[in-house]
Amino acid sequence: MSLTIRQLRYFVAAAEMGQVSQAAIHLNISQSAVTTAIRDLETLLGVELFVRSSQGVNLTDRGRHFLNHAYQVLRSVDEALNLPHTDGVANGRIRIAASYTVQGYFLPYHLQRLSHWYPDISIELFEYERSIIENQLADGSIDMAIVLTDNLTHADIVSEKLVASERRLWLPSNHPLGFKKRLSLGDIEKEPFIMLTVDEADKSAMRYWGHKGLEPNVILRTSSVESVRSMVANGLGISILSDLVYRPWSLEGKRIDTRSLDDEVHPMSLGLAWRKETTFTPAMFAIRDYFKQAFLIPQQNISKRL
Structure with a gap:
């Protein structure tokens, strides 16, 4: 058995989403395909990459170490596949x-x-x-x-x-909302909300909240993405931000989960x-x-x- 790019992509998706089911939705494939790919990868490496529970999957220490290498490999592959066709003579x-x-x-x-x-x-x-x-x-x-x-x-x-870049709900790991099958803005309206303000993110947010006639329960307005990340990871609130700025871990090493919303939230x-x-x-x-x-x-x- 040899390692494949597909296995790496499925592993990274599961690591970032924290749930195999959500990784499958994100990848637009079956849940069994993700599960099989990860098990094959663990067999090949001879280590467990995840700790499984009813709430989802969490990386082991070896899994976190392997995730960094997986990111490097996938970046190199994406770069090789998307090389600009240029003669480089422009000046x-x-x-x-x-x-x-x-x-x-x-x-x-x-x-x-x-x-x-x-x-x-x-x-x-x-x-x-x-x-x-x-x-x-x-x-x-x-x-x-x-x-x-x-x-x-x-x-x-x-x-x-x-x-x-899709905007998704950011949640602390194991938050009750993460177990709901479907989520809308109405479901999270009363939750403590961390509002990012940099690059007019607050104005963008109020457009989709206002479209539904709702208003978030803002407990903090901040220009710092890292502040939002840390507040969410520590269970102090939730937020909605784009995949571009998403990282699965806070600076303290605590996990942040994401969920797509049923309501239209423009990317x-x-x-x-x-x-x-x-x-x-x-x-x-x-x-x-x-x-x-x-x-x-x-x-x-x-x-x-x-």
Whole structure:
């Protein structure tokens, strides 16, 4: 028996979701397929990766150690499968702005790849709030931006969506809500709620709460994702945030579970933005082409296969 990429993906999904059933839903496969893949992986490694209980699965010490290696392998595989098809000859200088969430949870990996594929492009990077980014794009102070596209308001700014990151309910491990078969915003309205405010996350949240005529029981408003993560993991409240910023463990090593909601909670959309009718430089074309090949073309290919 040999290790497969499929086994690693199923293992990571179960580790992050904390329940085989939720991993199966996330992967759109049968629960038995996830269970079999994990058991085969444990047999191959000769160790138990999970402690099973009626509430779900928790990583063993060996499982946590193996999870880090699994992440590294899957990142390498994804990178190999999504290499930009470029000759790397573009050059020049480009000024790129990003908001806090993009800079912290999305951009560094791609900056490393861009430096490899376009060594002759000099990238000047800035971190600003959305309103400042829009103004600086409009007056030409920056060339492009990577932002949360749904938040854009400036009439002279155009955008191209790259990623739609699902927003899910964050719960402490073994929270009673985690055992409900179905969950809606109404089910969690009275629960203590931790509201993230950075990158206008609170405004985005109130759009989907308001659409249902509901209001969360906010006990803390914070600009820190790590604060939300720690508060939830320690059982002090719940939250709804995107998969982009989700990590299964808090800084204290406590687990955070996620659940999808039956109500429509729009995903967090992330993409490129630039001034309308701007003249693209070779560097701008190269940056846009990189992200299109990394995200849009693979999505189109998947759609064709479906």
